[in-house]
Every structure is written in C-alpha cells, then in structure tokens.
C-alpha cells in the first residue's frame with residue numbers, strides 16, 4: 210500500500226502555479242522531494258496537508274481520502290514544517306503536555322524512549338535546544354503518537370554535517386521497518402544519497418520525475434559523460450542551470 214498518494218494537485222498564486230502534481234510514497238520509503246528555490250516544494254507539502262487550500266487534487270493517506278477523513282489521518286502523520294520557533298520560551302515538557310492531549314493513540318513509554326534516545330532534556334526551553342535537537346524533538350513527538358508517515362520540510366537545512374548525518378540515519382531507520390514512511394524536502398542532495406529510496410523532482414511547479422532512486426539515476430543517465438559517476442547534484446545542476454550570457458557585463 211502507498212503511505213501517501215497525491216493526484217492532480219494544483220495551486221495557483223498570481224505569479225506561480227503548482228500544476229497537476231502527482232506522486233506516491235510507498236510504505237517503507239524515504240522519499241526525497243527536491244527542486245531549486247521557489248520550485249514549489251513547500252507549496253506542495255502545505256497543499257497536500259490542507260494548510261493552503263488546493264485548487265484541485267486528491268490526496269490519499271494510508272488508503273484513506275484526506276478530504277473525507279482528515280481528523281483520523283492527522284493521528285497517523287507527523288509533520289515538521291519550519292520547526293517550533295513560535296514557542297521559543299516554552300519548556301519542552303509544556304509543549305509535550307499540550308501535544309499529548311491531541312492524540313488518542315499517544316504512547317507515553319515511546320515518548321520517554323525517544324527523548325532518552327535523542328538526549329532531549331524536558332526541562333530545557335525550546336530556544337535552548339539546537340536546531341538539530343528541535344527537529345529530533347518534533348520527530349520524537351510524531352513517533353510517540355505512532356505516526357506512519359512523516360512529512361518534513363527541509364529538516365536538514367541549517368544543520369552541521371554531523372547532525373545531518375545523524376538525522377538522515379534516523380530517517381532511514383524509521384522507514385526500515387517497512388511500515389513507516391518519510392517524505393522530506395531538501396536542497397542538500399548529498400543527504401539523499403545516504404537515506405532516500407525514492408526521489409520526486411519538481412521544477413517550476415511541475416513534477417519532472419518521480420520514482421525510485423535507481424529509476425531517477427537511470428532516467429538522467431543520458432547526462433553522464435563517459436567514465437563519469439553522476440551524483441544527484443550533477444543531475445539537478447545539469448537540468449536546472451542556465452548558462453551565463455558570455456557577453457554579459459559582470
């Protein structure tokens with residue numbers, strides 16, 4: 210079964226359109242959602258979660274229609290969009306107290322386990338946690354209510370290489386049970402080489418390619434020079450980069 214299926218998602222802003230976005234995240238997959246600045250990654254994630262109203266499209270989570278069963282679906286997903294910067298002075302303990310009330314399936318022993326595993330001190334205020342710790346805390350909350358699908362918008366941005374490595378390993382291991390799945394947007398293609406099983410590539414509001422990492426490499430194999438090993442970064446740069454006008458005054 211797919212953890213997430215998005216079909217024909219459209220969102221029109223005056224100067225930007227998300228056009229007919231379709232892709233699916235199989236259970237057990239870690240899908241990297243890539244595209245350059247302004248390609249429409251955040252708009253897609255917000256529109257599929259109903260945080261901005263889509264103009265068209267169907268979203269199915271774990272076989273259920275998001276539109277028809279939004280409340281029960283929200284129990285099964287964990288969302289990290291832009292962190293928890295809006296409660297900087299609140300203690301972790303207080304945020305957790307508020308969060309656990311929202312979830313009928315909250316599991317306190319799991320919560321304790323993940324806090325311990327990630328080394329998060331409940332007595333700290335949010336502004337005393339590092340950026341990486343904040344992301345881990347949000348993931349701990351999601352896993353404590355048994356989320357089957359994690360949706361994260363640029364979780365590794367602003368993290369040092371060691372924290373990024375820890376986080377990508379964590380995402381990979383979350384999905385390794387074959388039951389949980391991860392969709393995360395990023396610019397940092399080297400992170401995907403470490404943890405993604407699937408890639409969706411968006412450009413100017415339109416999906417360019419979606420499938421397994423191996424399919425993705427195969428699809429863009431024509432860009433490879435003889436003897437060259439193509440990285441994901443090479444592929445994205447080749448597809449996106451516009452040559453600078455030779456006559457331009459610099």
Ligand SMILES: Nc1ncnc2c1ncn2[C@@H]1O[C@H](COP(=O)(O)OP(=O)(O)OP(=O)(O)O)[C@@H](O)[C@H]1O
Pocket residue numbers: 222223224225244245246247248249250251252253
């Ligand atoms: N509320 C809004 N009203 C009008 N235009 C918007 C709105 N939100 C986003 N946009 C536009 O939609 C386009 C896509 O933005 P979006 O944030 O989805 O891109 P992104 O791929 O997530 O970029 P980045 O990697 O820089 O975060 C941009 O041109 C942005 O200006």
